[in-house]
Amino acid sequence: MKRSLFLIIILMPFLHEVWAQKQKPVESLQEISLQEWGQLCENTLANITVVDLWATWCSTCLERFPKMVELSEQYREHGVQFVGVNLDDPNDRGSVELAQKFLTRVGANFPQYHITDNLMLSFEQLDLLGIPAVLFLDSSGQEIARLTGDNPNNQFSDEDIEEFLNKLLDLSVE
Amino acid sequence: MRVLSLLLVSIIFLPSFGLAGQYNEVLDIGDPMPEFGPLPATDGSNLSSVDLRQDVVVLVSLANHCPWVQGMDADLVKLVQDLKDQNVRMIGFSVNHRNDDRLPAMREHAKKYGYSFTYIYDESQELGRNLGATRTPEYFVFNKDRKLVYSGLLYNSPARINSEGIPQHIAGPVTEHYVMDAIQATLAGNPVKVAETRAHGCSVKYLQ
Numbered sequence: 001m002k003r004s005l006f007l008i009i010i011l012m013p014f015l016h017e018v019w020a021q022k023q024k025p026v027e028s029l030q031e032i033s034l035q036e037w038g039q040l041c042e043n044t045l046a047n048i049t050v051v052d053l054w055a056t057w058c059s060t061c062l063e064r065f066p067k068m069v070e071l072s073e074q075y076r077e078h079g080v081q082f083v084g085v086n087l088d089d090p091n092d093r094g095s096v097e098l099a100q101k102f103l104t105r106v107g108a109n110f111p112q113y114h115i116t117d118n119l120m121l122s123f124e125q126l127d128l129l130g131i132p133a134v135l136f137l138d139s140s141g142q143e144i145a146r147l148t149g150d151n152p153n154n155q156f157s158d159e160d161i162e163e164f165l166n167k168l169l170d171l172s173v174e
Numbered sequence: 175m176r177v178l179s180l181l182l183v184s185i186i187f188l189p190s191f192g193l194a195g196q197y198n199e200v201l202d203i204g205d206p207m208p209e210f211g212p213l214p215a216t217d218g219s220n221l222s223s224v225d226l227r228q229d230v231v232v233l234v235s236l237a238n239h240c241p242w243v244q245g246m247d248a249d250l251v252k253l254v255q256d257l258k259d260q261n262v263r264m265i266g267f268s269v270n271h272r273n274d275d276r277l278p279a280m281r282e283h284a285k286k287y288g289y290s291f292t293y294i295y296d297e298s299q300e301l302g303r304n305l306g307a308t309r310t311p312e313y314f315v316f317n318k319d320r321k322l323v324y325s326g327l328l329y330n331s332p333a334r335i336n337s338e339g340i341p342q343h344i345a346g347p348v349t350e351h352y353v354m355d356a357i358q359a360t361l362a363g364n365p366v367k368v369a370e371t372r373a374h375g376c377s378v379k380y381l382q
Contacts (some may be wrong), residue, residue: 011298057241057242057334057376058376058377059239059376060377060379089334089336089344090344091342092274092336092337092342093337094336094337094338095336095337097337098337118344119344119345119374120344120345120372120374122331123372123374124372129197129308129372129373129378130308130309130375130376131307131377132377149175149308149378149380150199150308151200151306152199152200152299152302152303152306152307152308152309152378152380152382153198153200153303155380155382156197157382
């Protein structure tokens with residue numbers, strides 16, 4: 001009995017954390033077309049929107065995702081809105097389901113959209129060579145910068161995302 | 175003033191140096207093939223660019239773990255088979271540092287998928303960097319003068335291993351075979367009609 005009580009006391013902080021995590025709402029993938037995505041960008045209410053482009057077939061995207069969750073939380077009070085755009089093949093429903101399971105597992109805390117248009121068209125319309133890629137939009141939904149892996153000699157890191165956001169926020173304060 | 179400052183910050187943080195090719199930040203059509211080697215291959219040999227004597231050389235960036243590579247492996251193997259009587263050399267290369275993309279795993283992958291072409295590993299990643307290769311698979315076709323005549327997709331409907339473990343094309347049946355067309359045009363001494371396409375696949379993992 002004493003031993004059980006001791007275990008409960010030891011595990012209390014951990015159990016509390018697990019419970020708190022369970023209580024956090026997890027974002028569900030919303031299916032939209034490229035056209036609807038464009039409209040959504042135009043109607044953004046945030047000062048700065050950070051768009052995380054990802055897919056379950058992109059291992060680097062999945063590795064980076066927890067950091068995006070952390071940054072979303074960190075910059076929320078500064079008026080920065082994070083948005084995820086999932087680029088799994090819309091014709092492979094199993095992949096889209098996997099994407100949703102992944103979001104639940106990592107506790108995605110910012111809106112998530114799945115593009116329903118053909119994947120090749122999505123890459124073309126979004127002018128992407130590859131993912132992961134992070135886009136920065138201003139308050140009118142215009143893209144002001146992007147971080148990509150398009151140049152082998154100029155890859156981006158998690159720190160680059162933070163650094164860029166800090167620069168933008170400094171300007172907002174001015 | 176704020177708009178101007180935003181613009182300045184954006185320029186500072188723009189990651190690209192501008193495109194050299196339509197879809198490549200390093201290499202453009204007509205640029206020379208980067209020299210490489212000697213690099214270790216899955217068959218135990220070493221390969222250098224100076225060893226290549228064929229009329230056409232095709233370099234393709236690969237990564238064992240990538241579902242796009244796996245989804246198109248059979249078609250790559252078939253392409254090499256179809257070219258066996260022509261003076262063409264296909265070379266696959268990997269530059270990733272993940273264990274499942276390194277040489278020991280490459281040997282297993284080559285065996286499993288029946289690779290009948292040289293598959294080399296570049297720990298330094300220089301070959302990939304010098305080609306501007308950012309996705310797997312991504313094809314680079316060079317002519318006899320070792321000038322780039324084509325870069326991009328294998329064909330116009332890339333395939334990946336889907337959630338059920340089978341290859342699935344994402345844009346319907348294949349109707350245009352870009353790499354084969356570029357090779358045949360080059361062997362015949364003709365210009366390549368479609369010289370650049372947007373390669374589709376996993377990102378190459380370069381060290382910063």
